[in-house]
Amino acid sequence: MLRERLTAQLLAGPPAAGPVAVAERLLAVQAQDLRAAQLAVRSRTTGLRVTDVDRALTEDRSLVVTWLNRGTLHLVRSEDLPWLHALTAPGLVRPNARRLEEEGVSPADAERGAGVIERALADDGPLTRDALRARLDAAGVPTARQALNHVLLFTALRGTVVRGPMAGSQQAFVLVRDWLGEDPPERVDRDAALAELARRYLAGHGPATDRDLAKWAGIGLREARTGLTAIAASLEQRPDGTVDLAGRPPVEPLPGPRLLGGFEPLLMGWVDRAPVLGAHTSLITVNGIFRPLVLVGGRTVGTWGLDGEALSVELLEDGVSDRERAALAAEEVDVVRFLARG
DSSP states (O other), rough: OOOHHHHHHHHHSSSOHHHHHHHHHHHEOOSSSSHHHHHHTTTTTTSHHHHHHHHHHHTTEEEEEOOOGGGOOOEEEGGGGGHHHHHHHGGHHHHHHHHHHTTTTTHHHHHHHHHHHHHHHHOOOOOOOOHHHHHHEEEEEEEETTTHHHHOOOOOOOTTTEEEEEETTTTEEEEEHTTSSSSOSSSSHHHHHHHHHHHHHHHOOEEEEEEHHHHHHTOHHHHHHHHOOOOOOGGGOTTTTTTTTTTTTOOOOOOOOEEEEEHHHHSSSSSSHHHHGGGGGGHHHEEEEEEEEEETTEEEEEEEEEETTEEEEEEOOOOHHHHHHHHHHHHHHHHHHHHHOO
């Protein structure tokens, strides 16, 4: 099963052609740390640089970032935004309202803040988070602590605003109608969207269960089952209780040693992370933060970090061979190469 999932995730077998192809396969890549999403693209492609992801966001407008599954920022194809937003945003409205209240932002403040953001982007966009904070502060809308985050989320849940182009190392906000040419449609057939969600989720995460799908997408178990039932004719029911798309290509061998980024999609797609993390769960997942990981033989054997351009690897297990260490050294060089903007 691990080999099957690594193959579905584009970590084993032929690499993807580019950033958009990665987003097409995975559907949504967690991106509250944009560098983590960029590194997810690196590990599923070959020869690209971070500027290729920038180009897709800024020039091609083929990728955007917004709050979707589980209320977290995700990188998605622009063409998938309307139906995925319509499917996942309604479930985020009440939690967002609760957090706004906790941060001292009244419903009237939130509405006023959304209006300020939308007018600023219409007049002067694209604008960065800091620029929007200044506009909200001038209008008397609370932005202290986490208030700004939740006012921005409130606005994005209306379907009018996404994160689009890069402005230096920051990602700017834009109006959907200005950036992509149209607002998301007011009505999306929810049953059809659930079917598409189930199909696309399995393409990048199968084999999996209905609970895996519900957890990843941040939807109810009943809705996950509705989506899977809608595509039942194209599914393979497996003895272990998982399902997958029928007619998959042959499973690929385990990949060579890899350095995977923080919030790696391989850790986000299923209820159980043990097949990948093993005994190292508490070292990789700390207070909701997912550290970069070293993968050897499809298992986590260490973690790594960057201090400027200096990359350091910390192995958590003995038994990594000289050949595997050499492959990891090559990965270190490639990560630095990928992230270089000069």
